[in-house]
Amino acid sequence: MSATLPPLALYIHVPWCVRKCPYCDFNSHGVGHVSELPEADYLAALIADLEADLPLAAGRQLVSVFIGGGTPSLMTAEFYARLLEAVAARVPLAADAEITLEANPGTLERGRFAGYRAAGINRLSLGVQSFQDQQLSALGRIHSGDDARAAVEEARDAGFDNLNLDLMHGLPGQTPELALADLESAIALAPSHLSWYQLTLEPNTEFHSRPPSLPAEETLWDIQDLGHERLQAAGFSRYEISAYTRDDRHCRHNLNYWRFGDYLGIGAGAHGKLSAPGEGRALAIQRRWKVRQPASYLRRRHDPRGFLAGSSPLPTEELPLEFAMNALRLVEGVPLADWASNTGQGTDALLACLSAAREKGLLADDAERFQASPLGLLFLNELLASIGEHRAS
Template sequence: MIFIPPLSLYIHIPWCLKKCPYCDFNAYTLKNHDSQINYIQHLIQDLKNDVSIIKKRTIKTIFIGGGTPSILNNYLIKYLIQKIKTIVSIKKNTEITIEVNPENITIEKILKYQESGINRISFGIQTFNNKLLKLIGRNHTSKKIIILLNEIKKNIKINFNIDLIYGLPEQTLKNCLSDLEQAILINPNHISWYQLNIEKNTVFYYQKPNLPKDSIIWNMYNQGNSLLLQSQYQRYEISSYCKHNQFCFHNLNYWKFGDYIGIGCGSHSKITQKNGKIIRIIKKKRIYDYCNIRKIYIEKKYQIINQDKPFEYFMNIFRLFQPIQKKYFYLYTNLKIKYIKKNIKKAILKGYILKNNKYWKISKKGKNYLNNLLELFIII
């Protein structure tokens, strides 16, 4: 019998007040309110179309990302969630996350989110340093967001995450550690802490910022990680730390190679079928193409071939810090372990993976040279 992984739902909201110079996500500047209403109707139809793909499976987590979802009017978020519940089955007490920008979020808005069923907020703060905020194109101030987060901690019972970036233009080691110290002082259940990567099709790619030296970024990483661990945060993924097992269960499903359906322009889906085949779906990227009168949203649909499955599986699951039970490789890929026996042997010989009969565990060297490790699973 074929194992069917848990299923998550991702909803893409493509608008921002303005696009940040480091952002390569599928996002656009919002120009009028009417486009919001039209887009929400297409999201609902998109999900209805996808019911034939996911059949009667239950949604385990929902993530509303972007772009900047908090740019939408509250009633549209509520309306969208209500409609989703009439289209698909949703697990009771499912994690429902929304990403928010400190520029357009208030206590009142968060209370409205709670009324809609949202139980987790992810704040895109990036840094608490006002000078650095300006350099990366953010308009909120450190003082405003600190007051807001402390008020939430005091008055609202809701799970929330703080997003921070290190390796920012002109950021010093002291700046980096100060950001983490401030976040730790606020004491959220979850902190996502990423290194800035300069991606193509961003302003920073064409107008090179003054980035810290590699040696300084390495010190940021080492000292920042130690600070978070000393502050009782559990590192469960390369860039994710939490307390009291308050993981981001939506992202955890991605990293475990679970299934997910994506609705919205440029969104992706991965669906395991009853015959064991794994299907990927990509939706139309541009808003104009997505919001089409024919209500056809799929740009591309294809099957993941067997030789690509090991790389895709390990690319996700090797991000986690927990041991990887060997049996799950077969369950999630429908491939026997002997298919990757030689690749695993090479990884062990290079010191990337620790040898064990029941599970695979990445060594410290393996985490530091993750790309080298993953290359071993590219099967030609």
């Protein structure tokens, strides 16, 4: 097997938000006022964090940069201009590198989009979640539906033609009609990309400890089926379980994740995945994560231990399931040959183990691809359980 390394991306985490949403399990921390943000100190820490990781990127270029949070759009355009300049000076950026910033459509960030575009950000991802004020209130969001529409208009005026809208479904008390109304509002704004995903109750969140009344299972299926049909009719192509695009504006950063690419992670709580040539047929994978609490992270800039909180090699026996959990999220799957190059295992035993899943219609009938069927995308956990059985056998 060739030990060719996969593409390399960079994830940058900004951990602050105005107020933590009750469904959010990300490493985000509410800040009383934007003036309290330690912008200069955090910029210096991010650059130092990247400096420490430079040996991991030696001889490689970045195909994408994704700035997530938290609410990254709380930081100024100057912050990102200086940050991206520092990144480009240390790690080569591909000529067509995708650089994404997550932003909230609240009034606090208004007027900044032009500055973000000038700083080098070429893709904007707006956390809309819903266009209905009642639903937004139930989700703990601080913007309105009108704020979301205004943010899209401002983003376009600022020169963003690669625009994603994050939209949730399965919200408290939501009917199929209300879910489709949200989709209609999104479609009318003609984004190039839609992330349309179901609200889930994650551990260590307010919603998990005090669950809201969510739609019944049958209603959730109706929402998903009707919404998928409407998005297809509007010209959106589904390429991942919850990702839709038109004009081929796929999120390249997320595609790198799903295709088992590598990524550096800098910032409080950021995770990374790096590959190196292994002894067998597969690459050796290492997971790394940074100090999680923002205050502790900032202190580590002056600490000889640095920003790394921990790292762990991915055991060879876990490679099949890790690879499958990503690849099978893609509607088109991946070439079957990628199985061997990413897991170090042959395909014969895998296909024999998956024969039952194929008989159930969960696996696409394609001898050249490792791909879930449309039914398999709906029952992905069952399909992944087959991979787990293969790993244990």
